[in-house]
Amino acid sequence: MALEVEGLKVHYRTVKGDVRALDGVSFSLEDGEIVGLAGESGCGKTTLGKSLIRLDGRMRHMGGTAVLDGTELPIGDDRAMNAHRWKEVSIIPQYSMSALNPTRKIGKMTAELLRSRGKSYRELKDELVRRLELVGLSEKVLDNYPIELSGGMKQRVVMVLSTLLDPSLLIADEVTSALDVTNQKAVAETLVRFRDMGFVKSMIVVTHDLSLVYQIADTIMVMYAGQIVEKASAETIIKSPKHPYTKALIGALPEVGLEYGDERLKSIPGKPPHLLNPPTGCRFRDRCPLASEECETEPPKVAVEAGHEVSCWKAVD
Amino acid sequence: MGRYFRRKLLIYGLTFIIAVSINFAVPRLMPGDPVARMLTRNSVANLESSEAMRGYFNDLFGLDVPLWKQYLNYWAALFQGDLGVSVFAFPAPVSSVVADALPYTLALLLPSILLSWVVGNALGAMAARNKLLDNGALPIGYVLTAVPYMWLAILLAWVGGILLGWFPVAGGYSFALTPAFTWTFIADLFHHWFLPFLSLFVVALGGWAIGMRNLVIYELESDYSNYLQALGAPNRLVRRYAFRNAVLPQITGLALQLGVVVGGALVTEVVFAYPGLGSLLLNAINNQDFFLLQGILLFIVIGVLVFNFLADVVYVLVDPRTRLGLEGGQS
Ligand SMILES: Nc1ncnc2c1ncn2[C@@H]1O[C@H](COP(=O)(O)OP(=O)(O)OP(=O)(O)O)[C@@H](O)[C@H]1O
Ligand code: SF4
Numbered sequence: 001m002a003l004e005v006e007g008l009k010v011h012y013r014t015v016k017g018d019v020r021a022l023d024g025v026s027f028s029l030e031d032g033e034i035v036g037l038a039g040e041s042g043c044g045k046t047t048l049g050k051s052l053i054r055l056d057g058r059m060r061h062m063g064g065t066a067v068l069d070g071t072e073l074p075i076g077d078d079r080a081m082n083a084h085r086w087k088e089v090s091i092i093p094q095y096s097m098s099a100l101n102p103t104r105k106i107g108k109m110t111a112e113l114l115r116s117r118g119k120s121y122r123e124l125k126d127e128l129v130r131r132l133e134l135v136g137l138s139e140k141v142l143d144n145y146p147i148e149l150s151g152g153m154k155q156r157v158v159m160v161l162s163t164l165l166d167p168s169l170l171i172a173d174e175v176t177s178a179l180d181v182t183n184q185k186a187v188a189e190t191l192v193r194f195r196d197m198g199f200v201k202s203m204i205v206v207t208h209d210l211s212l213v214y215q216i217a218d219t220i221m222v223m224y225a226g227q228i229v230e231k232a233s234a235e236t237i238i239k240s241p242k243h244p245y246t247k248a249l250i251g252a253l254p255e256v257g258l259e260y261g262d263e264r265l266k267s268i269p270g271k272p273p274h275l276l277n278p279p280t281g282c283r284f285r286d287r288c289p290l291a292s293e294e295c296e297t298e299p300p301k302v303a304v305e306a307g308h309e310v311s312c313w314k315a316v317d
Numbered sequence: 318m319g320r321y322f323r324r325k326l327l328i329y330g331l332t333f334i335i336a337v338s339i340n341f342a343v344p345r346l347m348p349g350d351p352v353a354r355m356l357t358r359n360s361v362a363n364l365e366s367s368e369a370m371r372g373y374f375n376d377l378f379g380l381d382v383p384l385w386k387q388y389l390n391y392w393a394a395l396f397q398g399d400l401g402v403s404v405f406a407f408p409a410p411v412s413s414v415v416a417d418a419l420p421y422t423l424a425l426l427l428p429s430i431l432l433s434w435v436v437g438n439a440l441g442a443m444a445a446r447n448k449l450l451d452n453g454a455l456p457i458g459y460v461l462t463a464v465p466y467m468w469l470a471i472l473l474a475w476v477g478g479i480l481l482g483w484f485p486v487a488g489g490y491s492f493a494l495t496p497a498f499t500w501t502f503i504a505d506l507f508h509h510w511f512l513p514f515l516s517l518f519v520v521a522l523g524g525w526a527i528g529m530r531n532l533v534i535y536e537l538e539s540d541y542s543n544y545l546q547a548l549g550a551p552n553r554l555v556r557r558y559a560f561r562n563a564v565l566p567q568i569t570g571l572a573l574q575l576g577v578v579v580g581g582a583l584v585t586e587v588v589f590a591y592p593g594l595g596s597l598l599l600n601a602i603n604n605q606d607f608f609l610l611q612g613i614l615l616f617i618v619i620g621v622l623v624f625n626f627l628a629d630v631v632y633v634l635v636d637p638r639t640r641l642g643l644e645g646g647q648s
């Protein structure tokens with residue numbers, strides 16, 4: 001078991017009160033597993049990714065644990081967490097295009113960053129160049145400023161840099177959203193290659209593009225309003241989803257070019273609840289065609305079959 | 318990049334020619350006859366000698382030839398460093414009158430601008446990451462920048478010069494002394510210099526500090542800072558990058574500030590009766606000394622143009638983003 005997350009709660013402090021962006025999230029990840037994380041905008045995907053590596057100033061760890069390779073991650077302790085960052089958990093952020101210091105040459109920045117983490121640039125240089133070449137970049141980019149590279153090239157640099165220390169867990173947040181279709185495919189394939197070559201052990205791929213994640217993910221988790229509502233193999237999620245929300249996401253989609261986004265969700269009447277004061281019981285209740293009285297209490301997590309978990313009262317029907 | 322600078326140089330060159338031409342035209346279009354004023358000043362009542370004098374002065378000031386010739390002569394003289402003769406300080410040449418005043422202005426402005434820049438940036442960068450300093454020092458900075466400079470200068474002169482009596486409130490040095498390279502005289506110069514310097518230093522300080530604080534905070538919240546922190550970079554590295562990037566626009570700002578160096582201390586020099594270019598400018602206007610006025614304005618124009626060009630160069634060279642953008646070939 002590479003990663004074991006149990007009852008994770010992370011809130012945003014705001015003037016109006018706490019936004020419960022993660023409200024009791026539990027899941028686990030096997031070594032070598034790529035899991036896709038999908039869900040409507042604002043459901044907490046980025047929050048989940050960030051919680052596992054670095055909380056920003058407004059985020060508060062309210063409970064729950066994350067155990068990576070047998071060691072509990074000190075999620076709420078920014079300082080203690082530092083030792084784990086990059087070496088054990090790493091991230092390809094949503095903003096890869098602007099993730100590099102614009103006034104430093106890429107090689108120099110990498111060297112300074114490595115040195116600050118007690119690593120030797122000289123020792124790692126050969127491996128760095130090898131991996132850059134693997135993603136189709138030449139050694140010369142190390143002498144470039146970020147502005148001299150295209151968006152796709154910057155993204156690949158960030159991918160190589162983030163995984164340079166062979167982290168156990170990689171979080172890839174919307175890595176393909178800003179790219180054109182050809183680049184999207186290349187990036188997705190690169191992620192798989194990184195896993196196959198052992199640069200990273202397991203991976204959480206946050207995405208808006210279900211069809212893309214279907215091609216690379218072993219497992220897909222669907223999130224709704226700060227909670228995980230269904231988790232199953234990619235095949236199962238796409239072909240025979242059990243949760244009404246997942247069905248609404250998938251069912252409306254054409255068979256080919258499975259693409260979904262917020263437009264699709266407009267066909268489900270209503271909006272997700274605000275996370276300042278989430279309703280009790282099933283959070284999808286207001287929009288669910290199957291909702292009934294029992295849905296006013298929190299639905300249990302049901303394992304409908306091995307590796308297929310659904311949080312819904314009607315899952316077994 | 319070469320093309321960019323050639324174009325800039327061309328624009329600055331044209332601006333210079335136009336500025337000099339306007340400088341030539343304005344006094345001649347103004348009402349009043351400088352020669353007539355010279356004559357009344359020297360109270361030449363006798364009509365005959367007055368006529369002779371007028372001829373002499375017209376010749377001296379070069380006013381007895383057609384306008385186009387005056388214009389050409391003006392340019393020719395300019396390149397020989399000849400700016401004409403001052404009416405107010407007759408018969409001293411304008412260039413030497415200006416050259417006498419210039420060191421005072423420079424001595425006031427250069428240190429105050431440079432020091433306020435260095436100290437302001439350091440304070441701002443510290444405030445950006447220190448809540449206590451931010452809450453304590455920054456409001457003072459805001460007040461300082463909001464206070465009208467005139468008011469602050471008068472207050473300083475009043476407190477430091479009259480109330481406490483620590484500093485003289487007028488002049489560049491004591492009239493009892495004659496300028497000489499002695500310790501007494503230098504100490505006296507410094508004594509007179511301090512209050513006007515302080516007033517300029519203090520007003521500029523707040524602006525630099527606030528600007529730097531906001532720039533550093535912006536950089537610390539930018540994506541690359543977040544990425545570095547996600548990869549576990551120590552605060553030291555993150556702050557160093559943020560500071561370096563934040564200081565780039567400040568460097569351009571400094572070069573622009575230096576552009577006003579020559580003409581920038583008018584109010585200071587008036588309030589503290591300091592004998593720099595600003596005071597001289599005021600004297601020239603009061604005495605309708607057009608040649609002197611021309612000379613001073615020329616210096617100001619040259620100062621502004623040179624430092625603006627410098628700012629352009631610095632802006633491009635210091636930041637790889639602009640530098641590389643230009644190397645791409647587009648202007
Ligand atoms: N800084 C913040 N302050 C307060 N609330 C926040 C903040 N950032 C996010 N939230 C809230 O937390 C919830 C989850 O946000 P998150 O960014 O994790 O969503 P997401 O699933 O990544 O969305 P997207 O698909 O749009 O990236 C949202 O309801 C959002 O309003
Ligand atoms: S628990 Fe009830 S409301 Fe929630 S998804 Fe299942 S059926 Fe719908």
Ligand SMILES: [Mg+2]
Nearest residue numbers: 045046047094
């Ligand atoms: Mg997101």
